[in-house]
Amino acid sequence: MSSLIEASGITRDYHKGSTLIHVLKGLNISVDRGEFIAIMGPSGSGKSTLMHILGCLQSPTSGRYLLDGMDVFSAPDRVRSSIRANHIGFVFQTFNLIPQLNVYENVELPLLYSDIGNSTAEERVLHAVDQVGLKKRINHKPGELSGGEMQRVAIARAIAINPSLVLADEPTGNLDSATGLEIMKLFKRLHDDGATIVLITHDSEVASHAQRRIYIKDGLLTEEKGI
Ligand SMILES: Nc1ncnc2c1ncn2[C@@H]1O[C@H](COP(=O)(O)OP(=O)(O)OP(=O)(O)O)[C@@H](O)[C@H]1O
Numbered sequence: 629m630s631s632l633i634e635a636s637g638i639t640r641d642y643h644k645g646s647t648l649i650h651v652l653k654g655l656n657i658s659v660d661r662g663e664f665i666a667i668m669g670p671s672g673s674g675k676s677t678l679m680h681i682l683g684c685l686q687s688p689t690s691g692r693y694l695l696d697g698m699d700v701f702s703a704p705d706r707v708r709s710s711i712r713a714n715h716i717g718f719v720f721q722t723f724n725l726i727p728q729l730n731v732y733e734n735v736e737l738p739l740l741y742s743d744i745g746n747s748t749a750e751e752r753v754l755h756a757v758d759q760v761g762l763k764k765r766i767n768h769k770p771g772e773l774s775g776g777e778m779q780r781v782a783i784a785r786a787i788a789i790n791p792s793l794v795l796a797d798e799p800t801g802n803l804d805s806a807t808g809l810e811i812m813k814l815f816k817r818l819h820d821d822g823a824t825i826v827l828i829t830h831d832s833e834v835a836s837h838a839q840r841r842i843y844i845k846d847g848l849l850t851e852e853k854g855i
């Protein structure tokens with residue numbers, strides 16, 4: 629299998645007041661095309677930071693990142709934006725839904741930045757909303773939805789472009805275990821359909837659905853052994 633993600637020596641520093649904190653300290657990660665991996669680690673260990681780097685939303689302080697063979701942080705901004713818009717689906721830890729827009733419009737949003745045409749876009753939105761079981765709520769705004777429903781809208785929005793890479797940050801973090809299981813079934817289906825999935829979670833039960841688990845600690849990654 630070929631690598632979709634190949635990152636080496638990734639560091640990320642943040643300024644906190646006058647001190648510089650080293651969140652990622654030269655980590656290496658490689659993910660094959662079609663893999664389903666979970667990234668685990670304590671709060672504040674840098675999981676979301678890593679996800680933002682892997683999703684080309686934020687640059688590392690140093691290091692090299694090859695996505696599908698392309699050195700993305702050496703590429704021009706517009707190339708990075710296009711990769712993001714057409715190939716990567718994000719499920720953010722805090723949903724990031726737009727309160728003024730209804731479910732349909734929230735899910736449609738990333739499609740407007742992609743190269744997908746209008747007629748296909750409508751089809752994609754309806755299909756994604758259907759996949760997460762929210763057809764009946766399609767005209768509702770986020771404020772009228774439960775936490776689990778908002779989470780599902782965030783997932784529909786991530787999958788509507790048919791992404792080859794799905795990055796999901798605590799997608800079950802706000803859900804009861806039954807709803808969480810439903811969400812995991814969705815990810816499994818996406819994986820079966822060929823997507824590469826990188827899922828961030830605190831929950832070892834949720835992580836057990838992945839093919840491989842990676843732990844982030846003290847700015848570095850370790851892989852589970854012996855399974
Ligand atoms: N924009 C920023 N500016 C300054 N510090 C930041 C910024 N983003 C993150 N940090 C710091 O970097 C560290 C890692 O944050 P990050 O959000 O990646 O952790 P996390 O593992 O996702 O945590 P959680 O499990 O709580 O979501 C934290 O100490 C955080 O305060």
Ligand SMILES: [Mg+2]
Binds near residue numbers: 675676677721797
């Ligand atoms: Mg986080």
